[in-house]
Amino acid sequence: MSVLTESGLRAADASVPGLDVDPFAIEFFDDPYPAHARLRDAGPLVYLDKWSVYGVARYAEVHAVLNDPMTFCSSRGVGLSDFAKEEPWRPQSIILEADPPAHTRARAVLSHVLSPTAMKHLRDRFAAAAAAKVDELLARKSFDAIADLAEAYPMSVFPDALGLKAEGREHLLPYAGLVFNAFGPPNQLRQDAIERSAPHQAYVAEQCQRENLAPGGFGACIHARVDSGDITAEEAPLLVRSLLSAGIDTTVNGLGAAIYCLARFPEQLARLRRDPSLARNAFEEAVRFESPVQTFFRTTTREVELGGHRIGEGEKVLMFLGSANRDPRRWDNPDDYDITRRASGHVGFGSGIHMCVGQLVARLEGETFLSALARKVASIDITGPVKRRYNNTLRGLENLPITITAA
Amino acid sequence: MLNINFIHPDGRHERIDARAGESAMMAATRHGIAAIVAECGGNAMCATCHVYVGDDWLGRLPAIGDEEDALLDGTAAERLTNSRLSCRIRIAADLDGLVLHLPERQI
Ligand code: HEM
Ligand code: FES
Numbered sequence: 001m002s003v004l005t006e007s008g009l010r011a012a013d014a015s016v017p018g019l020d021v022d023p024f025a026i027e028f029f030d031d032p033y034p035a036h037a038r039l040r041d042a043g044p045l046v047y048l049d050k051w052s053v054y055g056v057a058r059y060a061e062v063h064a065v066l067n068d069p070m071t072f073c074s075s076r077g078v079g080l081s082d083f084a085k086e087e088p089w090r091p092q093s094i095i096l097e098a099d100p101p102a103h104t105r106a107r108a109v110l111s112h113v114l115s116p117t118a119m120k121h122l123r124d125r126f127a128a129a130a131a132a133k134v135d136e137l138l139a140r141k142s143f144d145a146i147a148d149l150a151e152a153y154p155m156s157v158f159p160d161a162l163g164l165k166a167e168g169r170e171h172l173l174p175y176a177g178l179v180f181n182a183f184g185p186p187n188q189l190r191q192d193a194i195e196r197s198a199p200h201q202a203y204v205a206e207q208c209q210r211e212n213l214a215p216g217g218f219g220a221c222i223h224a225r226v227d228s229g230d231i232t233a234e235e236a237p238l239l240v241r242s243l244l245s246a247g248i249d250t251t252v253n254g255l256g257a258a259i260y261c262l263a264r265f266p267e268q269l270a271r272l273r274r275d276p277s278l279a280r281n282a283f284e285e286a287v288r289f290e291s292p293v294q295t296f297f298r299t300t301t302r303e304v305e306l307g308g309h310r311i312g313e314g315e316k317v318l319m320f321l322g323s324a325n326r327d328p329r330r331w332d333n334p335d336d337y338d339i340t341r342r343a344s345g346h347v348g349f350g351s352g353i354h355m356c357v358g359q360l361v362a363r364l365e366g367e368t369f370l371s372a373l374a375r376k377v378a379s380i381d382i383t384g385p386v387k388r389r390y391n392n393t394l395r396g397l398e399n400l401p402i403t404i405t406a407a
Numbered sequence: 408m409l410n411i412n413f414i415h416p417d418g419r420h421e422r423i424d425a426r427a428g429e430s431a432m433m434a435a436t437r438h439g440i441a442a443i444v445a446e447c448g449g450n451a452m453c454a455t456c457h458v459y460v461g462d463d464w465l466g467r468l469p470a471i472g473d474e475e476d477a478l479l480d481g482t483a484a485e486r487l488t489n490s491r492l493s494c495r496i497r498i499a500a501d502l503d504g505l506v507l508h509l510p511e512r513q514i
Contacts, residue, residue, distance in 0.1 A: 116454065280514065281514075363446075
């Protein structure tokens with residue numbers, strides 16, 4: 001495992017443990033936990049031979065990398081592909097794939113559009129939609145918690161909040177699936193996704209234009225910032241695109257995770273029913289427990305010491321967010337889903353300057369849905385085969401057949 | 408090493424060390440002070456890192472910015488004249504010994 005930089009210096013000392021784990025393989029997705037433990041136990045810094053990248057899987061190092069954005073940059077891509085060497089598959093994001101000071105400017109716009117004040121205006125609408133959805137599902141009793149709940153609820157509130165037209169919304173989930181597969185290595189998942197991407201990309205490009213976004217929505221609010229001179233007319237559609245890429249499939253998997261947790265840990269559902277004010281933390285803990293966004297990369301901008309080893313400039317470092325969120329060095333009983341746990345500090349939404357700018361939207365969806373569920377549902381039972389959905393970055397299910405009973 | 412004194416609603420004192428340059432929120436979460444929830448990790452989005460600043464200290468803090476001001480209007484516990492967000496308080500030598508009272512609730 002000798003890694004050479006262009007100058008011919010050894011970038012890694014041979015003591016960095018090399019592992020043959022492929023974190024983008026189907027077998028890994030089926031059960032990542034034993035491999036996470038191997039990665040964490042091998043050392044604070046590991047080398048993944050399969051893709052020739054460094055990896056950090058312990059909480060402390062993941063947190064440290066996330067909080068040093070000038071050394072571990074995002075502008076060379078937060079996937080495996082290094083934008084300094086390879087053309088990005090789509091025009092680079094001006095927030096996710098940017099560093100300060102450019103990032104700071106774009107971030108300020110989205111922070112404002114997705115601020116606590118903006119959430120206040122949405123709360124009643126989201127809560128009413130959640131209550132109606134739970135009533136509808138209680139009438140059906142048995143259904144697929146992925147398609148009929150985890151996808152259906154966000155799809156019933158988020159595209160409207162954004163101001164999207166009614167036609168074409170069926171492209172949203174495939175587009176997001178594509179974006180998150182594309183952060184991965186050039187494996188079958190990524191290649192298939194990119195091959196089939198043209199119609200989804202065309203839809204998204206169109207919807208990002210100002211004239212296609214309803215007044216009052218997040219999209220229109222972003223474009224309004226062109227008038228105040230905060231961003232250019234070319235930047236606005238790219239920021240709308242960020243919400244289309246990162247705003248739906250993430251919450252689908254977050255909500256799916258929460259339902260899957262409550263179905264597997266009935267005593268936690270009982271606690272939630274006794275105290276529905278725990279809904280927000282029950283969602284937060286599900287994001288920690290399942291980590292719907294499993295991984296992101298950074299690229300080193302200089303030689304740096306990490307986990308006691310020196311690594312060179314221009315190296316990709318893979319951060320295992322899901323593993324950090326279950327690191328026993330940081331968490332008591334990490335494999336327990338506990339809705340009263342102090343979950344904040346988890347890295348499921350990232351940490352530092354790139355920490356999810358849509359986190360309030362995600363939490364609002366999670367809280368409103370789980371709060372309706374806490375008041376109306378007595379039990380959740382898994383009634384058929386649970387099938388996993390495979391994606392290079394997102395962790396979630398394809399099918400979760402359940403039966404629910406009314407309180 | 409600098410110090411921050413947190414005072415719980417029941418009067419209990421908790422003295423922690425803090426590094427120059429970090430925020431009071433960061434120091435608190437590093438020491439597991441549960442009353443500082445800090446849901447947004449210091450990104451000025453949540454107001455769950457609310458504190459009441461001790462009398463003698465308020466004047467030594469920089470003025471409240473617009474962003475912080477708007478967030479303080481949404482705190483779970485009542486906003487008082489000495490309310491601040493601990494993620495916006497940067498620890499420096501002149502704040503050694505800073506006294507911060509913790510609110511009853513953050514959510
Ligand atoms: C449970 C749901 C969600 C999860 C788990 C999640 C996760 C994440 C993570 C881990 C990051 C950090 C990326 C990095 O450090 O490179 C991030 C950033 C981001 N998220 Fe989310 N997210 C969720 C929901 C949302 C929603 C609802 C939106 C939009 C409304 C959104 C928009 C974004 C954007 C634009 C960024 C880039 C921020 C930046 O680079 O400053 N996310 N998200
Ligand atoms: S930690 Fe969220 S506003 Fe201070």
